[in-house]
Amino acid sequence: xxxxxxxxxxxxxxxxxxxxxxxxxxxxxxxxxxxxxxxxxxxxxxxxxxxxxxxxxxxxxxxxxxxxxxxxxxxxxxxxxxxxxxxxxxxxxxxxxxxxxxxxxxxxxxxxxxxxxxxxxxxxxxxxxxxxxxxxxxxxxxxxxxxxxxxxxxxxxxxxxxxxxxxxxxxxxxxxxxxxxxxxxxxxxxxxxxxxxxxxxxxxxxxxxxxxxxxxxxxxxxxxxxxxxxxxxxxxxxxxxxxxxxxxxxxxxxxxxxxxxxxxxxxxxxxxxxxxxxxxxxxxxxxxxxxxxxxxxxxxxxxxxxxxxxxxxxxxxxxxxxxxxxxxxxxxxxxxxxxxxxxxxxxxxxxxxxxxxxxxxxxxxxxxxxxxxxxxxxxxxxxxxxx
Amino acid sequence: xxxxxxxxxxxxxxxxxxxxxxxxxxxxxxxxxxxxxxxxxxxxxxxxxxxxxxxxxxxxxxxxxxxxxxxxxxxxxxxxxxxxxxxxxxxxxxxxxxxxxxxxxxxxxxxxxxxxxxxxxxxxxxxxxxxxxxxxxxxxxxxxxxxxxxxxxxxxxxxxxxxxxxxxxxxxxxxxxxxxxxxxxxxxxxxxxxxxxxxxxxxxxxxxxxxxxxxxxxxxxxxxxxxxxxxxxxxxxxxxxxxxxxxxxxxxxxxxxxxxxxxxxxxxxxxxxxxxxxxxxxxxxxxxxxxxxxxxxxxxxxxxxxxxxxxxx
Numbered sequence: 001x002x003x004x005x006x007x008x009x010x011x012x013x014x015x016x017x018x019x020x021x022x023x024x025x026x027x028x029x030x031x032x033x034x035x036x037x038x039x040x041x042x043x044x045x046x047x048x049x050x051x052x053x054x055x056x057x058x059x060x061x062x063x064x065x066x067x068x069x070x071x072x073x074x075x076x077x078x079x080x081x082x083x084x085x086x087x088x089x090x091x092x093x094x095x096x097x098x099x100x101x102x103x104x105x106x107x108x109x110x111x112x113x114x115x116x117x118x119x120x121x122x123x124x125x126x127x128x129x130x131x132x133x134x135x136x137x138x139x140x141x142x143x144x145x146x147x148x149x150x151x152x153x154x155x156x157x158x159x160x161x162x163x164x165x166x167x168x169x170x171x172x173x174x175x176x177x178x179x180x181x182x183x184x185x186x187x188x189x190x191x192x193x194x195x196x197x198x199x200x201x202x203x204x205x206x207x208x209x210x211x212x213x214x215x216x217x218x219x220x221x222x223x224x225x226x227x228x229x230x231x232x233x234x235x236x237x238x239x240x241x242x243x244x245x246x247x248x249x250x251x252x253x254x255x256x257x258x259x260x261x262x263x264x265x266x267x268x269x270x271x272x273x274x275x276x277x278x279x280x281x282x283x284x285x286x287x288x289x290x291x292x293x294x295x296x297x298x299x300x301x302x303x304x305x306x307x308x309x310x311x312x313x314x315x316x317x318x319x320x321x322x323x324x325x326x327x328x329x330x331x332x333x334x335x336x337x338x339x340x341x342x343x344x345x346x347x348x349x350x351x352x353x354x355x356x357x358x359x360x361x362x363x364x365x366x367x368x369x370x371x372x373x374x375x376x377x378x379x380x381x382x383x384x385x386x387x
Numbered sequence: 388x389x390x391x392x393x394x395x396x397x398x399x400x401x402x403x404x405x406x407x408x409x410x411x412x413x414x415x416x417x418x419x420x421x422x423x424x425x426x427x428x429x430x431x432x433x434x435x436x437x438x439x440x441x442x443x444x445x446x447x448x449x450x451x452x453x454x455x456x457x458x459x460x461x462x463x464x465x466x467x468x469x470x471x472x473x474x475x476x477x478x479x480x481x482x483x484x485x486x487x488x489x490x491x492x493x494x495x496x497x498x499x500x501x502x503x504x505x506x507x508x509x510x511x512x513x514x515x516x517x518x519x520x521x522x523x524x525x526x527x528x529x530x531x532x533x534x535x536x537x538x539x540x541x542x543x544x545x546x547x548x549x550x551x552x553x554x555x556x557x558x559x560x561x562x563x564x565x566x567x568x569x570x571x572x573x574x575x576x577x578x579x580x581x582x583x584x585x586x587x588x589x590x591x592x593x594x595x596x597x598x599x600x601x602x603x604x605x606x607x608x609x610x611x612x613x614x615x616x617x618x619x620x621x622x623x624x625x626x627x628x629x630x631x632x633x634x635x636x637x638x639x640x641x642x643x644x645x646x647x648x649x650x651x652x653x654x655x656x657x658x659x660x661x662x663x664x665x666x667x668x669x670x671x672x673x674x675x676x677x678x679x680x681x682x683x684x685x686x687x688x689x690x691x692x693x694x695x696x697x698x699x700x
Contacts, residue, residue: 002491003491003492006488006491006492007492010477010480010488013480013484014477014479014480017479018479216477219473219474219475219476219477219478220471220472220473220474220475221475221476221477223441223471223475224469224471224475224489224536225489225492226440226441226458227439227440227441227464227467227469227471228464228467228469228489228492228493228540229461229462229464229465229492229493229494230461230492231459231461232458
């Protein structure tokens with residue numbers, strides 16, 4: 001076992017030492033998690049409004065009102081705001097000039113210039129702006145009415161706050177008829193992207209190890225190891241453990257970094273790690289098989305990336321499985337990614353227990369056993385060729 | 388008398404219809420350097436692969452330090468250091484890391500491992516480059532590292548498979564000096580090469596191998612005696628060389644004379660002893676000599692004599 005661990009340690013070291021890997025192991029996965037989260041995650045459709053103009057009570061009140069409706073508000077210069085709207089980076093731009101601010105403070109009527117984008121979401125956000133302005137107008141009217149009734153100005157605001165707290169307003173609880181929305185309800189903005197990218201990159205990183213196996217055979221390193229007091233079984237175990245360690249490292253890194261940077265929730269950590277452990281073993285077995293079937297490092301790299309991307313796409317790492325039509329969903333079940341995706345979904349979204357994910361873990365374990373056995377058998381055959 | 392470190396007995400290995408090694412037998416005593424001399428494809432590396440337990444023999448046996456060697460055995464491999472023909476090192480590991488890895492695989496651990504790695508680094512002259520990745524080394528440095536790995540376990544038998552292939556003359560000389568030093572330290576060495584000069588310089592005994600068969604084995608002088616031990620004197624010049632040939636044939640010790648208009652080749656028993664008489668006889672016949680060349684038999688001649696072809700054919 002000591003020999004196997006020595007070989008495994010070298011494989012992990014070579015993986016981490018490859019400068020080309022640094023970007024794809026440490027940076028790229030997190031970039032994709034962020035991009036997918038921003039594009040598709042919860043809050044991705046929040047309205048984006050610019051409120052341009054000098055600081056004033058009108059601006060503060062409007063911003064406060066919009067933000068209370070989950071609108072993202074910024075304050076670029078007016079020309080910049082117009083350009084951002086034109087490029088689709090903002091939904092709506094509002095201009096508040098000094099005259100409007102003064103008129104608002106004086107309780108006079110105010111007309112605001114609003115420019116709206118062309119997207120469907122811009123229409124929705126424009127309506128949110130109208131609602132916010134209506135709310136401000138209603139508030140101002142209440143204020144004026146109370147002052148007209150002789151309530152001292154300093155007591156008006158307190159009275160309105162108290163009245164608002166005492167009033168019984170209906171609370172809305174919306175349930176979507178869309179099953180997809182129900183499926184993803186409660187997921188954090190980056191949660192779905194993180195589990196998908198974890199599966200994609202664990203498999204890719206392991207498959208990249210196929211090339212180092214080919215290199216070791218080509219250089220005669222494998223033969224040299226077998227000329228020492230090391231059995232073929234120890235060598236095979238070392239090669240598999242090495243790639244397994246690469247998968248665990250890659251997956252562990254994505255879990256840790258996505259939790260710290262994006263607040264991704266992984267559900268039960270021990271269960272999530274168990275999924276990672278078994279999935280990585282599947283990937284390690286596949287890497288050994290690939291590394292023994294091919295004789296050229298370049299071909300192994302190309303095949304590894306191709307295979308990794310296709311399996312990830314089919315297995316729900318790029319597009320959620322729930323969006324797949326029935327027949328493709330059935331095909332997806334041939335990939336380990338789909339089973340691991342289901343396991344993570346159970347753990348992350350529904351608080352699943354070990355019993356809940358046993359079917360997925362069972363299938364993954366069977367795949368791991370099959371691929372690791374095939375890989376070991378193929379490696380033993382290739383060792384004979386290597387010497 | 389000490390037990391032989393290596394006993395190779397009637398080794399046979401076939402690849403399909405090709406018999407790559409055909410009944411090879413030889414022994415190596417402690418401290419002895421034994422050379423396997425033969426052209427590419429003669430069966431040297433296949434023989435070594437069976438001796439190192441990398442491939443199984445179809446027939447015959449290998450015993451290393453008294454223990455039978457097969458691909459499934461590990462104990463006899465503890466006595467063995469293998470330096471393969473190719474550079475079997477990880478290019479992305481440093482020199483020290485390569486040595487540490489193979490040291491661990493040889494069973495070394497802890498302080499003993501570090502100490503041995505440090506010693507080997509000094510021995511192969513890479514101590515000051517130990518932290519550099521081996522892919523940054525020159526060809527000669529990589530070769531030295533390749534050899535250093537084979538020395539980690541202080542082997543009883545060191546196998547060097549054509550260690551100077553593709554090496555510049557300076558590095559080649561350094562490698563040969565290292566091998567000489569190892570045999571002085573008492574290590575048994577099995578050295579394969581197709582360079583006659585290396586075998587002559589390094590080896591106490593030499594086995595000449597061709598087409599998978601060991602054609603002859605012995606010391607250099609023993610092998611040369613197989614050719615009949617005849618020397619050659621070549622004469623070049625102007626005058627009646629053809630006419631002089633008859634008188635040259637009369638000189639005792641001259642076995643044969645082949646003369647042309649401007650040159651003659653004499654096959655003689657002892658060229659240094661006869662050359663003065665040969666030159667005098669030719670001059671007496673009015674031949675003006677411009678060139679006299681003596682050649683004595685070497686391992687190339689032996690190989691030619693035994694196989695009918697040159698080492699580099």
